[in-house]
Amino acid sequence: MADTRPRWQPVLLGVVGLALVVALPSLVSPFRLNLLGRYLSLAIVALGIDLIWGYTGLLSLGQGIFFALGGYGAAMYLQLNCHSCSRAAGGLPEFFGLYGVQQLPWFWEPFHSPWFTLVAIWLVPAVVAGLLGFLVFRNRIKGVYFSILTQAALLVFFNFFNGQQKLINGTNGLKTDLTRLLGQMVGSDAMQRNLFWLTALLALLAWLLCRQLVRGRFGHALLAIRDDEARLRCLGYNPTPFKTMVFALAGGLAGISGALYTVQSGIVSPQFMAAPFSIEMVIWVAVGGRGTLWGAMAGALVINMAKSLVSEAWPQTWLFIQGGLFLLVVTTLQGGVVGWWQEGGPRQLLARLGRRPRLSTYPALELGTRQEGEN
């Protein structure tokens, strides 16, 4: 039966959300706004993880690679175009002077251009993800092997970026907040406010893109891979291109997310590729609700806010809470909070507590539908 009720709920939600995003900078302090902007950018990487894990069943523990690659892209552009920063010999960014580097490494050159940078922050991670994915998926490596390999790849990238002082300043990372962008310091409050709005806009666009994808034939193929890959293969589809494509897409989203996160936190460092951070990303999606785009984004926002609030109040307890969340989600709350809500969890909880649910229709009608079902 087609739903003929007016669809005012999503419209209302959209209007309220928009009003909130526009008004938020005048409601909260710049510090909180900056944090919120960062968490919104993390919601974009969560969307990517939801696509590959929630919809396709590939658990990647290495999204930090692509996140950091996007961040490094943005940071390299900002370092090269930082006119107020102190410089090393030859006009190179300052840190090169510390290691006696005379010539800009070749891969830095194109990052002089803003247009190249805007493309590179999503294209480079997407291509890297596509290559890695192709090599892995071609051999039908899946399940936990895929997870382990992505984690190993993460470790490799971490070691590489951590160890190469002469190329990308090693463990110190690249700072971004002293560059002037469109006439304003990146680190200034006004710029951060604009970045918050930009992040909100991009998060919305990313959500729309993902929603469009998962509703179409592509999304059905992804679900089929998750639920029964062998059957899909027997039906004449080759799952490899689908998996490679969705992994590349998630990589690209992670790159955008990383670039936004970097300009809002003021620094990119190899710590973005530390193993715990990438697994944390998975838990945002898991708690929010895998397989629902909404849940993934909300999970990223809420858990990160909870993390900063709890860590401010009781710094010792956050890891216990986080570990507990992992256990809770996999043992009892497999659909995450959104999944639990959609499956009628609140009503079941009330019933368990001894409160009978209020019937919204006549009991006789309920009886009628049940009989219909039995026939």
Added chain:
Amino acid sequence: MSLLLESLFNGAAIGSVLLIAALGLAIVFGLMGVINLAHGELMMLGAYTTYVVQSFFKLPLLEPLFGAYIFVAVAVAFLVGGLVGLLLERSVIRRLYGRPLETLLATWGVSLILQQFVRTVPLAWSTGLWLAAMVGLVGPLVMNRLWGPGQRPWLLRLGNWVVAVAVGVATAGWIRGAMPKLARASARNVDVTAPRWLRGGLDLGDWTLPIPRLMIIGLTILAVLAVYWFLNRSLWGLRIRAVTQNRAMSDCLGIPTQTVDALTFAVGSGLAGVAGVAVSLLGSVGPNVGGDYIVGCFMVVVLGGVGNLWGAVVASAGIGVLTDVIGAGRLLEIWPQMPAWLQQGVEFFATTSMARVLIFALIVLVLQVRPAGLFPQRGRMAEV
């Protein structure tokens, strides 16, 4: 010639640490299909156990036996790892069989909790807790031995746990008084003092073998032999292999499959504890010590072929030798006149972290040719 020997020894040293760390994982992952990301943290507990045992042997009463504490530490670390593994299996892992990705996330959660646990709970209390759990679990076994098997009255069972808790609390209190270093929790790393005979090196003419490395190689060989014996020659090993091959049939033939699961996991975790003793000899011990090893362990298991003990041995030896050859730039010593571009390449990878980069790339290449590892399982057991 001596270059080759040195490379082999260094390779064996690196590989043996990898192997002893991966051994427990090879059992848990290979036989049960369970991804245990808390394996590194079980190693960390083993390393802390070494520290606690060493502190005991610094007391005046046990001081004369200080040289032998390492052997006590191996046994205790096995029991610590095994106990934590047993509790983990009974409480969490058992609900998640057949859902490996969920197990992976759950064990990661456990690893976070364990890390924070050693940061916040003083070692004195942890020791007491462990002792209480041991007494509480061993009590019923003793009663079975004394009076035959069967369910005891509830008063006796309660009494058993009351005694256990009392023993734990008393021990913790005593440790706080006797060993002030263990009385307070800290996130700082601790250092294990090796006994005198374990320090220094063995002189072999022009080059010395560090004794801790030799000790680890010996420990690893012993552990591999013990695991081989346990799996292939003992009754419970037979049961474990039977359950791995066909769970339903084993159940029908009267093998207690749930006990087998718990036992397998506990043995794997106990081996992680033993690996922790080895790790504590190499550097200082901290809450994050396990994280350095976990990915390397998984690489060994995946490269060797899942569920294959000898595969893990070969893979870890190979990774060890390659790490040394690449990381120390040995190709340059063997072939000094190599072309300049190649020389640059070799020098670029001649650090520990860059060697890891190259080795990972090699592993991915090997998996392109042999997706199921070097020694894949054949026949009916092999999953499609």
